[in-house]
Amino acid sequence: MIEATLPLVAERISHITPVFYQRMFAAHPELLDGVFNRANQSSGEQPQALAGSIGVFATYLIQNPDALPERMLARIAHRHTSLGITADQYQIVYDNLFSAIADDLAEVITPEIAEAWTEVYWLMADALISIERDLYASQANDKMWMPWRVAEKRPAGADAITFVLEPADETPVTPALPGQYVSVKVELEDGLHQARQYSLMGDAGLSRVFTSKLDELGEVSPVLHNRIQVGDVLEISNPYGEVVLDDSEGPVILASAGIGCTPSASMLRALVNAGSEREVLLLHADRSHDAWALSEQMRADLSRLGTANAHVWLEDASTGHELAGVHKVREGFMNLDDVELPAQATMYLCGPMPFMKAIRNQAINAGVPAGSIHYEIFGPDSWLAD
Secondary structure (H helix, E strand, C coil), X not given: CHHHHHHHHHHHHHHHHHHHHHHHHHHXXXXXXXXXXXXXXXXXXXXXXXXXXXXXXHHHHHHXXXXXXXXXXXXXXXXXXXXXXXXXXHHHHHHHHHHHHHHHCCCCCCHHHHHHHHHHHHHHHHHHHHHHHHHHHCCCCCCCCEEEEEEEEEECCCCEEEEEEEECCCCCCCCECCCCEEEEEEECCCCCEEEEEEEECCCCECCEEEEEECCCCCCCHHHHHHCCCCCCEEEECCCECCCCCCCCCCCEEEEEEHHHHHXXXXXXXXXXXXXXXXXXXXXXXXXECCCCCCHHHHHHHHHHCCCEEEEEEEEECCCCCCCCCXXXXXXXXXXXXXXXXXXXXXXXXXXXHHHHHHHHHHHHHCCCCHHHEEEECCCCCHHHHC
16 A cells, blocks of 8 residues: 555655644644754755655665664654654644645545555654654653753854853763764744754763854854853753764774864764774865864864874865865865775765765765765755655
């Protein structure tokens, strides 16, 4: 039944999901207060990501009836837990989503079709609920949001600020893994709260340091940059994120663009602190050297790794031809054609979507196995939807 109706649902799901979100928020406006991202609703990214995940899950079940798409589910579950999603909210989603599906496909949907897709939804929901339950249980505390005081606020390149936090109460702190992120929640002018994810880019473990790039049109970064001062208290989540530095001895490729350098910085620092002898290749692209948010930290860590090599691409390379710790600086956009990638490497990507798609394709063409390439995206995973 699913195989027969998947083309129809796939054709209509991108039209159904916006209606679903409108209905759900009308019935449950509290979900817009600190849970769902209003900006992603306005841009259409969240409905697209939801549509994509349902389509991918259903397709996977048809092709692999005895398995689940664990990698996709883990990515969604980590994002959900960073926002405090609870098991009971899956019923709210189901009620509003299937109401929207029934209305859109009223002329063709039958009770049997509705029952089949209901089963798909709850297979996916139950799998996520199980993963999320384990993620919550693995934390050092049972809280969703914890108070952390801003101990330091310092510039980190053009339009970027690094926030160094310290605990504001006695809540046990969960150690973070290199590459993980926390959600940071702030109150907006209209009284609602919004949360965004930021990679932890200092020492892994109990510290909480993140860097924010200012988005003038955004809702959260202007509050962090303009309103939050040293001594203020922020609400942050426990650390989450499945894209973390592996513990093998093989080569590592860290490829980033813009503020996407934050997970790379975290992994680079972890390699330094571990005294690692792994071969490390750092690849970074930015508008200019001044725009590279964590240039000093990352280049200092590179110099402490005897097995590291770095290539940087700058759209404006007039002030960055010679950067200490960087093997070669090029002008323009990142291109791997003349970069020798280490064999059997694990690659970590973070940056704008077009950048990650292009570099992933180039890396695969250069011989990096697709399964060894991991990417981090802050926001709905529209790449998955594609």
